[in-house]
Amino acid sequence: MADQKTNHDTRERILDVAELLFMANGYEGTSMRVITTGAEVNLAAVNYHFGSKEALLCEVFRRRLSWLNRERLHALDLLEAEAAGAPLKPSQILEAFFGTLLRIGEDSSLGGMTFLRLLGRTLTQPAEFIRTFFASEYAEVIERYKQALFSALPDVPKAELVWRLHFMLGAMSYAIAGTDVLRVLTGCELGDWAGEGAADSVDDRALARRLAQRLMPFLLGGLRAPLPSALQSLTSSPASPSEGDTEPQTPNHLQEKQP
Amino acid sequence: MADQKTNHDTRERILDVAELLFMANGYEGTSMRVITTGAEVNLAAVNYHFGSKEALLCEVFRRRLSWLNRERLHALDLLEAEAAGAPLKPSQILEAFFGTLLRIGEDSSLGGMTFLRLLGRTLTQPAEFIRTFFASEYAEVIERYKQALFSALPDVPKAELVWRLHFMLGAMSYAIAGTDVLRVLTGCELGDWAGEGAADSVDDRALARRLAQRLMPFLLGGLRAPLPSALQSLTSSPASPSEGDTEPQTPNHLQEKQP
DNA sequence: GTCTATATGTGGATAGAC
DNA sequence: GTCTATCCACATATAGAC
Numbered sequence: 001m002a003d004q005k006t007n008h009d010t011r012e013r014i015l016d017v018a019e020l021l022f023m024a025n026g027y028e029g030t031s032m033r034v035i036t037t038g039a040e041v042n043l044a045a046v047n048y049h050f051g052s053k054e055a056l057l058c059e060v061f062r063r064r065l066s067w068l069n070r071e072r073l074h075a076l077d078l079l080e081a082e083a084a085g086a087p088l089k090p091s092q093i094l095e096a097f098f099g100t101l102l103r104i105g106e107d108s109s110l111g112g113m114t115f116l117r118l119l120g121r122t123l124t125q126p127a128e129f130i131r132t133f134f135a136s137e138y139a140e141v142i143e144r145y146k147q148a149l150f151s152a153l154p155d156v157p158k159a160e161l162v163w164r165l166h167f168m169l170g171a172m173s174y175a176i177a178g179t180d181v182l183r184v185l186t187g188c189e190l191g192d193w194a195g196e197g198a199a200d201s202v203d204d205r206a207l208a209r210r211l212a213q214r215l216m217p218f219l220l221g222g223l224r225a226p227l228p229s230a231l232q233s234l235t236s237s238p239a240s241p242s243e244g245d246t247e248p249q250t251p252n253h254l255q256e257k258q259p
Numbered sequence: 260m261a262d263q264k265t266n267h268d269t270r271e272r273i274l275d276v277a278e279l280l281f282m283a284n285g286y287e288g289t290s291m292r293v294i295t296t297g298a299e300v301n302l303a304a305v306n307y308h309f310g311s312k313e314a315l316l317c318e319v320f321r322r323r324l325s326w327l328n329r330e331r332l333h334a335l336d337l338l339e340a341e342a343a344g345a346p347l348k349p350s351q352i353l354e355a356f357f358g359t360l361l362r363i364g365e366d367s368s369l370g371g372m373t374f375l376r377l378l379g380r381t382l383t384q385p386a387e388f389i390r391t392f393f394a395s396e397y398a399e400v401i402e403r404y405k406q407a408l409f410s411a412l413p414d415v416p417k418a419e420l421v422w423r424l425h426f427m428l429g430a431m432s433y434a435i436a437g438t439d440v441l442r443v444l445t446g447c448e449l450g451d452w453a454g455e456g457a458a459d460s461v462d463d464r465a466l467a468r469r470l471a472q473r474l475m476p477f478l479l480g481g482l483r484a485p486l487p488s489a490l491q492s493l494t495s496s497p498a499s500p501s502e503g504d505t506e507p508q509t510p511n512h513l514q515e516k517q518p
Numbered sequence: 519g520t521c522t523a524t525a526t527g528t529g530g531a532t533a534g535a536c
Numbered sequence: 537g538t539c540t541a542t543c544c545a546c547a548t549a550t551a552g553a554c
Contacts, residue, residue: 010519010520023385024385025385025386026287026384026385026386028285028287028288029287029385029386031546031547031548032547032548032549033546033547033548041520042519042520042521042522043521043522043548043549044520044521044522044549044550045519045520045521046548046549047548047549047550048519048520049519052548052549053547053548053549120383121383121384121385123433123437124379124380124383124432124433124436124437125285125380126282126283126284126285126288126380127284127285127288160473163434163473163477164473164477166433166434166437167430167433167434167473167474167477168430169433169437170429170430170431170432170433170434170437171426171427171429171430171433171481172429173383173429173433174382174383174425174426174428174429174430174432174433175422175425175426175429177383178382178383178425178428178429213487214419214422214423214426214487215426216487217484217485217486217487218422218423218426218481218482218484219481220484221480221481221482221483221484221485222430222477222478222480222481222484223477223480224480225476225477225479225480225481226476226480227476228472228473228475228476269537269538290528290529290530291529291530291531292528292529292530300538301537301538301539301540302530302531302539302540303531303532303537303538303539303540304537304538304539305530305531306530306531306532307537307538308537311530311531312529312530312531519554520553520554521552521553521554522551522552522553522554523550523551523552523553524549524550524551524552525548525549525550525551526547526548526549526550527546527547527548527549528545528546528547528548529544529545529546529547530543530544530545530546531542531543531544531545532541532542532543533540533541533542533543534539534540534541535538535539535540535541536537536538536539536540
């Protein structure tokens with residue numbers, strides 16, 4: 001498709017600038033003029049190379065997501081090959097899914113924190129073309145990991161696992177995207193997550209590492225939390241269904257199975 | 260300020276329609292013309308009553324958030340009065356913070372799921388005026404609840420608690436906002452979370468209840484998860500710091516204290 | 519492939535009559 | 537308070553010369 005050197009450079013430069021500006025100002029808040037100016041290409045270049053602004057956004061994502069999701073599938077393949085039929089540990093599954101993503105944040109050649117923030121911010125956008133794009137882009141990975149979770153925690157209702165996967169995705173997306181709420185939260189001592197005024201050079205790689213380190217235990221804790229009382233319906237008395245969590249011990253069927 | 264009946268009705272109608280459309284199409288994806296047409300008022304009415312489109316969005320939120328955050332502060336006041344100086348249980352704090360929010364979803368006179376979805380989708384938006392608006396609107400509540408968490412879990416590093424509060428906010432926002440990702444996730448048996456084609460009348464109140472019921476245990480599990488290994492640095496050997504979670508027992512200092 | 523010029527649409531905001 | 541008419545900035549996209 002693209003065979004000339006200049007052509008390739010132009011495409012990549014547009015994608016790089018678009019990625020950055022979409023992250024900083026949002027899709028609708030970023031005009032093609034700003035993008036082409038920033039990339040030092042002509043205004044018409046975007047339409048020539050990508051066809052439209054919508055297609056440009058999709059390409060910004062496809063460039064990173066195809067790698068990410070291939071990597072995720074590969075990681076799961078390896079785990080399942082090792083396990084040889086035995087169910088995986090939840091922590092392994094989460095590591096393969098979220099760890100792979102978070103590693104992007106440490107590698108600017110994969111998009112770095114800029115791409116991760118863009119991803120987090122875009123996942124909740126209501127525009128139809130974005131949603132259908134993500135739907136098709138993620139379908140296979142989600143299905144595979146869903147099944148892996150089902151196998152890993154066979155005693156937990158599947159619907160419950162789907163919800164929890166959803167919660168985990170949310171915690172991750174938001175943790176990455178929400179520089180701002182976090183700034184409100186802090187107002188205090190948070191190491192060197194120092195806003196983004198003079199920052200962004202404040203070592204995104206260190207931030208990505210710390211984020212991964214803190215996020216993974218949280219996700220695992222949420223995934224393996226006791227089931228909501230209404231779903232237990234076995235051991236607990238139906239007395240006060242909304243406030244019976246004084247000593248939330250993890251039940252047996254939520255413990256990982258050791259291979 | 261507003262003293263005539265028609266005036267009041269006009270304002271409220273604009274706010275109602277704007278809330279719905281901002282939720283469905285996003286802020287930048289919703290023109291004032293669509294809003295005023297939907298509300299059956301004149302195009303100039305928005306600028307007359309609110310001053311600008313930005314101010315309109317802020318007013319849409321202020322109408323709901325002032326109630327919500329007042330309620331949250333009140334709930335915390337009650338808990339602290341009951342406890343009489345003793346630290347609260349984490350589950351109580353989460354119930355006061357997230358339970359109060361989720362109850363909005365069950366009451367359409369408080370905005371219902373429409374407002375919750377709008378809130379979730381807007382929290383990650385990069386536009387500056389929105390972020391500063393939320394920052395000031397949330398500052399007091401966040402500060403109070405942060406301190407409550409610090410007191411409830413005094414042995415957990417404060418920075419860690421701030422991160423986890425952030426993760427919890429994310430899981431919640433995203434769970435509410437992400438009708439779409441969830442649709443991808445499911446493709447299957449999720450009770451009656453049936454897209455939004457013919458739905459929205461599919462009993463938002465039931466959805467809100469189920470969401471709360473499933474979300475709260477997840478959040479509590481995440482909040483009380485074992486600390487990341489690099490922060491423990493006491494009992495565990497520093498051998499393999501990233502993969503030492505075969506049996507994630509909750510350490511003592513993460514257990515709730517009983518009053 | 520790149521660039522200029524432009525077509526065509528839409529946005530938010532406002533002045534001024536009623 | 538409401539409404540009409542309009543201003544003006546800016547968006548995406550494309551036609552056609554180079």
